[in-house]
Amino acid sequence: MKKLAFLVALPLAFIGAAHAQAKKEDPALAVMKASFKERGQAKLDRLIQDPTMATCSKYPQAVPANIRKQVESAEMKNVKFPADGKLLGDWKLGERIAQTGVGKQFSDDPATPSGGNCYACHQLAKAEISYGTIGPSLYNFGKLRGYTDEIRKYAWGKVWNPQAYSACSNMPRFGHNSILTEEQIRHVVALLMDPESPVNK
Amino acid sequence: MLKTRIFAIATVMTMLTAPFVASAQQDTIKEIEKYRAALGDGNPAELWEMRGEDLWKQKRGPKKASLEQCDLGKGPGVVKGAYTVLPKYFEDTDKVEDLESRLVTCMVMLQGFTYAQATKDPFGGPGKKADMEALVAYVTAASRGMKMNVGLSHPQEKAMYDIGKKMFFHRGGPHDFSCATCHAADNIRIRLQDLPNLTKQEAAQRAYTAWPAYRVSQGELRSFQWRLFDCFRQQRFPELEFASKGSVALTLYLARNSNGGTFNAPSIKR
Numbered sequence A: 001m002k003k004l005a006f007l008v009a010l011p012l013a014f015i016g017a018a019h020a021q022a023k024k025e026d027p028a029l030a031v032m033k034a035s036f037k038e039r040g041q042a043k044l045d046r047l048i049q050d051p052t053m054a055t056c057s058k059y060p061q062a063v064p065a066n067i068r069k070q071v072e073s074a075e076m077k078n079v080k081f082p083a084d085g086k087l088l089g090d091w092k093l094g095e096r097i098a099q100t101g102v103g104k105q106f107s108d109d110p111a112t113p114s115g116g117n118c119y120a121c122h123q124l125a126k127a128e129i130s131y132g133t134i135g136p137s138l139y140n141f142g143k144l145r146g147y148t149d150e151i152r153k154y155a156w157g158k159v160w161n162p163q164a165y166s167a168c169s170n171m172p173r174f175g176h177n178s179i180l181t182e183e184q185i186r187h188v189v190a191l192l193m194d195p196e197s198p199v200n201k
Numbered sequence B: 001m002l003k004t005r006i007f008a009i010a011t012v013m014t015m016l017t018a019p020f021v022a023s024a025q026q027d028t029i030k031e032i033e034k035y036r037a038a039l040g041d042g043n044p045a046e047l048w049e050m051r052g053e054d055l056w057k058q059k060r061g062p063k064k065a066s067l068e069q070c071d072l073g074k075g076p077g078v079v080k081g082a083y084t085v086l087p088k089y090f091e092d093t094d095k096v097e098d099l100e101s102r103l104v105t106c107m108v109m110l111q112g113f114t115y116a117q118a119t120k121d122p123f124g125g126p127g128k129k130a131d132m133e134a135l136v137a138y139v140t141a142a143s144r145g146m147k148m149n150v151g152l153s154h155p156q157e158k159a160m161y162d163i164g165k166k167m168f169f170h171r172g173g174p175h176d177f178s179c180a181t182c183h184a185a186d187n188i189r190i191r192l193q194d195l196p197n198l199t200k201q202e203a204a205q206r207a208y209t210a211w212p213a214y215r216v217s218q219g220e221l222r223s224f225q226w227r228l229f230d231c232f233r234q235q236r237f238p239e240l241e242f243a244s245k246g247s248v249a250l251t252l253y254l255a256r257n258s259n260g261g262t263f264n265a266p267s268i269k270r
Helices: A002-023 A027-035 A051-058 A065-076 A091-099 A141-145 A149-160 A182-193 B002-022 B025-039 B045-057 B099-109 B115-119 B131-141 B155-169 B179-183 B201-208 B224-234 B245-257
Strands: B088-090 B095-097 B188-190 B193-195 B213-215 B220-222 B267-269
Touching (some): A027 B155, A051 A065, A141 A149, A149 A182, B045 B131, B045 B213, B095 B099, B095 B245, B099 B115, B131 B220, B155 B245
Parallel strands (some): B213 B267
Antiparallel strands (some): B213 B220
């Protein structure tokens, strides 16, 4: 009888331990979940990472080459090109989107369309001297790269999901994470790729 | 004497806000340097420091007690140098606490406030002054000129440091931002604002030892808890709860990285 109880208890203890292992949460994430409260449009699910962000957080300085490849091929599957094939919109509207930094903060009105805030990180048109340097200068982007189909597609894909071309980039995945709409991305791509855009003057 | 001093500060405050509106940011920074030099050792933050000293000494709360017996880490009632060792582990609460969460503890234990009362409205805004920011100004000013010396000897301090470090690099939200997106490279800026590399000792020292700060653009004294609250807002995260465990962990990570730096706040900033 005693022996039987032992035989039953052993696997149970084993399953219990394995279960606890699987459920054991990263202590930092547990602390974060307890330290934030949702406010406006910023809910607590914003603390949860997708597999790419979890990987990128692990390698804040240099991502190993094999992991870079994995991230890039996974994210490339998330790039969506427009059904009608139209990649270029109005660069004037694109400039406005590039200037605007509002959107997605708990202090922002969710009814107002988000901006791309490209100038926060990039130089674009020469006339705008208040630009950031987190990303490279995009001045003359189209002129230098060539006004080709290939580069237009690259510019679209890059704004949609920069991780597809450069794993763990600091640039937001504007299309993939629904920060900008397809229509807005069209305008921003025109800002980069229209020969008439001030970016290419 | 005190009155003329306050008057001088008030005059400079109006002078400071005027050029801020029109000119480019770089000019503004230069203007601030100029006014800062003109001020000598004066700074509108002194108004918060004086109010904080009054609040520290006043008998308040259901227990009608002052905060003069509050142990900020260097023994009951010791204010001088206390900020240089915070955040630290406290035996009486069995927790790691930063200045703000420790002040909350003292308001609860000594003065009899509820936790909710002690943490209500920790940041000032238009038309309302926060007692907490005044207390923070008073306590931090008493560490001016002293070296940061935050310990990690208690296991809870070590654990909190590790959590703070993880939080610093934790990317999330719709923009995939972490603190490291904006604060882990040298010589970068957002628009025209320089971003300190908080993973490097010298830059971390310079940044951490300059908070709290009187913000010219806001006309408010801002605590380090506010700095974190607002950077998380820009990071598109939910709201960081005042004095929460995560806020203390991240503060410990940044404070420890600034060890050896000379504390020089409340400062004055854009």
